[in-house]
Amino acid sequence: MVERVTIRDLAKKAGLSVTTVSQILNHKGERFSAETRDKVLKLQKDLGYFPDYRAQELAGIRTNTIGIVVPDIKNTFYTEFISAIEKTAIPQGIYPQIFNVGYYKEDIDYLIKNFASGSQNGLILAAPGVSNVIIEKVINIESIPVVTLDRANINLNSVHRISVNNLEGGRLAVTHLLNLGHQKIAFILPKNIPANIEERIEGYKLAFRNFKIKSDDELTFRAELSKEGGYEIAKQIVKTDATAIVTVNDDTAIGIYRGLAELGKSVPDDYSIIGFDDIEFAEYLNPKLTTIRQPISEMGKLAVELIINDMNNHLSSASNEQLPVKLVERESTRRNE
Amino acid sequence: MVERVTIRDLAKKAGLSVTTVSQILNHKGERFSAETRDKVLKLQKDLGYFPDYRAQELAGIRTNTIGIVVPDIKNTFYTEFISAIEKTAIPQGIYPQIFNVGYYKEDIDYLIKNFASGSQNGLILAAPGVSNVIIEKVINIESIPVVTLDRANINLNSVHRISVNNLEGGRLAVTHLLNLGHQKIAFILPKNIPANIEERIEGYKLAFRNFKIKSDDELTFRAELSKEGGYEIAKQIVKTDATAIVTVNDDTAIGIYRGLAELGKSVPDDYSIIGFDDIEFAEYLNPKLTTIRQPISEMGKLAVELIINDMNNHLSSASNEQLPVKLVERESTRRNE
DNA sequence: ATCTTGTTTGTAAGCGCTGTCAAACGTATT
DNA sequence: AATACGTTTGACAGCGCTTACAAACAAGAT
Numbered sequence: 001m002v003e004r005v006t007i008r009d010l011a012k013k014a015g016l017s018v019t020t021v022s023q024i025l026n027h028k029g030e031r032f033s034a035e036t037r038d039k040v041l042k043l044q045k046d047l048g049y050f051p052d053y054r055a056q057e058l059a060g061i062r063t064n065t066i067g068i069v070v071p072d073i074k075n076t077f078y079t080e081f082i083s084a085i086e087k088t089a090i091p092q093g094i095y096p097q098i099f100n101v102g103y104y105k106e107d108i109d110y111l112i113k114n115f116a117s118g119s120q121n122g123l124i125l126a127a128p129g130v131s132n133v134i135i136e137k138v139i140n141i142e143s144i145p146v147v148t149l150d151r152a153n154i155n156l157n158s159v160h161r162i163s164v165n166n167l168e169g170g171r172l173a174v175t176h177l178l179n180l181g182h183q184k185i186a187f188i189l190p191k192n193i194p195a196n197i198e199e200r201i202e203g204y205k206l207a208f209r210n211f212k213i214k215s216d217d218e219l220t221f222r223a224e225l226s227k228e229g230g231y232e233i234a235k236q237i238v239k240t241d242a243t244a245i246v247t248v249n250d251d252t253a254i255g256i257y258r259g260l261a262e263l264g265k266s267v268p269d270d271y272s273i274i275g276f277d278d279i280e281f282a283e284y285l286n287p288k289l290t291t292i293r294q295p296i297s298e299m300g301k302l303a304v305e306l307i308i309n310d311m312n313n314h315l316s317s318a319s320n321e322q323l324p325v326k327l328v329e330r331e332s333t334r335r336n337e
Numbered sequence: 338m339v340e341r342v343t344i345r346d347l348a349k350k351a352g353l354s355v356t357t358v359s360q361i362l363n364h365k366g367e368r369f370s371a372e373t374r375d376k377v378l379k380l381q382k383d384l385g386y387f388p389d390y391r392a393q394e395l396a397g398i399r400t401n402t403i404g405i406v407v408p409d410i411k412n413t414f415y416t417e418f419i420s421a422i423e424k425t426a427i428p429q430g431i432y433p434q435i436f437n438v439g440y441y442k443e444d445i446d447y448l449i450k451n452f453a454s455g456s457q458n459g460l461i462l463a464a465p466g467v468s469n470v471i472i473e474k475v476i477n478i479e480s481i482p483v484v485t486l487d488r489a490n491i492n493l494n495s496v497h498r499i500s501v502n503n504l505e506g507g508r509l510a511v512t513h514l515l516n517l518g519h520q521k522i523a524f525i526l527p528k529n530i531p532a533n534i535e536e537r538i539e540g541y542k543l544a545f546r547n548f549k550i551k552s553d554d555e556l557t558f559r560a561e562l563s564k565e566g567g568y569e570i571a572k573q574i575v576k577t578d579a580t581a582i583v584t585v586n587d588d589t590a591i592g593i594y595r596g597l598a599e600l601g602k603s604v605p606d607d608y609s610i611i612g613f614d615d616i617e618f619a620e621y622l623n624p625k626l627t628t629i630r631q632p633i634s635e636m637g638k639l640a641v642e643l644i645i646n647d648m649n650n651h652l653s654s655a656s657n658e659q660l661p662v663k664l665v666e667r668e669s670t671r672r673n674e
Numbered sequence: 675a676t677c678t679t680g681t682t683t684g685t686a687a688g689c690g691c692t693g694t695c696a697a698a699c700g701t702a703t704t
Numbered sequence: 705a706a707t708a709c710g711t712t713t714g715a716c717a718g719c720g721c722t723t724a725c726a727a728a729c730a731a732g733a734t
Contacts, residue, residue: 006690017714022692050453054391055690058719073416083411086437095447098435100423110432116387227621258621284564284595286623343720354684359722392720395689
């Protein structure tokens with residue numbers, strides 16, 4: 001058990017005061033003689049001294065870490081989002097810390113404690129089920145920049161919102177299918193419907209109305225939003241007369257691919273499928289997945305920019321950015337003969 | 338800007354000393370009258386008080402967070418590993434924090450600082466390129482339980498190692514292909530070869546020797562270990578007379594699938610492919626990927642157990658666990674006619 | 675009344691660091 | 705020799721919390 005080297009040890013060894021050492025280490029040492037400065041710097045190396053950042057923070061220094069809260073780290077939508085955040089944050093000296101919570105608000109007290117302690121100087125909340133809880137508890141304690149992803153029902157003017165044009169996304173998906181001659185379209189929805197999905201459903205309906213076609217409520221399925229969930233639901237879908245499938249994320253579509261394949265069905269010959277997100281995998285699938293593209297990188301980049309802007313300028317009021325969505329037509333959809 | 342509520346505020350409002358409040362909040366309050374206890378607890382709720390965990394730690398309390406360092410959060414091998422860790426750690430009150438660094442040791446000073454500050458009470462290092470650097474710097478400062486994944490060249494007896502039988506993995510892959518009548522086997526390797534890959538290469542060679550067949554060095558390719566990297570390298574592979582491909586992880590194989598498909602080649606008709614890892618996606622691919630399975634969940638579970646064991650008993654010396662590997666035969670390999 | 679004892683609460687030091695302000699020193703000026 | 709000034713360094717308080725240990729108090733025993 002090696003004992004921790006503290007700034008005091010360093011000071012003692014150098015024959016200097018703790019203050020002096022601290023100042024020099026924090027590059028406020030212009031006023032010190034080159035000799036002392038060098039001595040301290042050398043000693044730091046020799047002793048392998050690292051400041052305790054908790055002590056630094058306690059003493060009033062601001063660190064540059066931000067927290068990212070995601071619901072499911074196995075869904076690559078979120079890891080792509082995280083990557084985008086890192087790519088823009090780290091070069092600016094902002095260090096993200098990732099917290100993987102579930103989709104539901106089970107055991108997040110430790111999160112709250114962490115955030116409430118102010119060890120995070122910014123928060124990017126991308127976990128639908130828990131964002132509200134976190135905001136509620138944390139906002140009142142520590143006022144740090146917060147941006148949420150795709151949460152419509154938050155109306156605090158200290159919280160930025162980034163979302164996507166969900167209604168348009170829903171409309172685009174269904175319109176595409178309708179244009180291809182599909183009328184029996186299956187919709188795969190989650191068990192609980194958050195606001196952004198609600199909007200997409202509006203989009204589905206809008207498309208049907210535009211085509212003056214009635215949608216078939218029988219074809220709405222509830223599933224877990226994962227590969228596994230998609231795989232399971234495929235068994236239900238094949239029992240119906242659906243010819244096309246719309247999912248709420250690509251991950252689910254991937255599961256449906258497999259489920260269908262194992263049941264001897266072909267995409268797109270037997271079923272057209274259209275996903276949502278456009279994760280990298282979409283293009284690596286066979287057949288390549290037609291999907292509604294969310295600008296994941298842009299969203300990550302924007303999130304960081306909003307945070308940084310807030311950190312530099314506490315006055316900015318909450319923005320509500322809605323990014324565009326687009327149909328990426330690949331190989332999983334085709335005309336219904 | 339809401340001011341932070343401190344324990345002092347709480348104490349003042351309650352007309353009690355800080356000590357009393359602290360004791361009660363930490364459930365060491367059996368010695369206090371029910372009346373004071375209730376008063377404090379109520380006030381805590383009302384004021385929304387949360388202790389500052391940095392201050393708590395500084396004052397000597399141990400928290401139960403552990404750090405997980407991974408090289409590439411977009412590779413689902415790592416997210417599956419993380420999930421496994423979380424699944425066994427969180428129920429035991431241990432909270433993992435994820436750090437996504439690259440494969441190389443670029444900008445990890447902030448990591449070192451974080452770890453060296455002792456804010457992590459355990460470390461699980463799964464990032465080949467940086468594990469050594471971290472260990473080197475951190476171990477000497479703070480002695481916390483550390484387990485590394487698949488790093489052969491570490492020989493500190495304070496560091497646990499979890500690895501997989503890489504040699505056997507390599508042997509299995511090539512033997513399978515050789516058995517199917519493939520002789521021209523392409524190997525996709527990373528640019529820098531860490532110890533675990535070195536072992537696999539030994540396994541490849543061993544298989545060839547057993548079959549008394551000479552391997553073709555012309556068929557060794559260097560690529561980035563990612564979908565993108567695999568996609569690119571496919572263009573090189575088709576220029577050769579290879580009939581089978583062995584990759585170092587499944588992610589790369591996924592990229593090769595796509596590259597081959599775009600070049601009009603079929604798996605497994607034109608090329609047999611065998612991956613490594615057995616990430617969940619392997620089974621969702623079309624055709625399903627034959628691969629060498631690493632017991633990812635077991636590895637995560639074991640990592641946590643080693644850490645926890647260390648936390649409870651500082652004496653344990655480093656273990657070196659090697660887990661078995663197995664061939665999962667699916668649809669991407671077939672007999673070479 | 676005085677002394678014990680047990681119950682309930684508070685005092686004070688310290689965790690490792692930073693920032694303010696004052697002290698010490700050397701040198702130049704008269 | 706006295707004064708002033710710039711340069712270089714250090715004392716000290718405080719960040720929010722915990723943890724010995726000590727104090728205060730009431731009640732029971734003598």
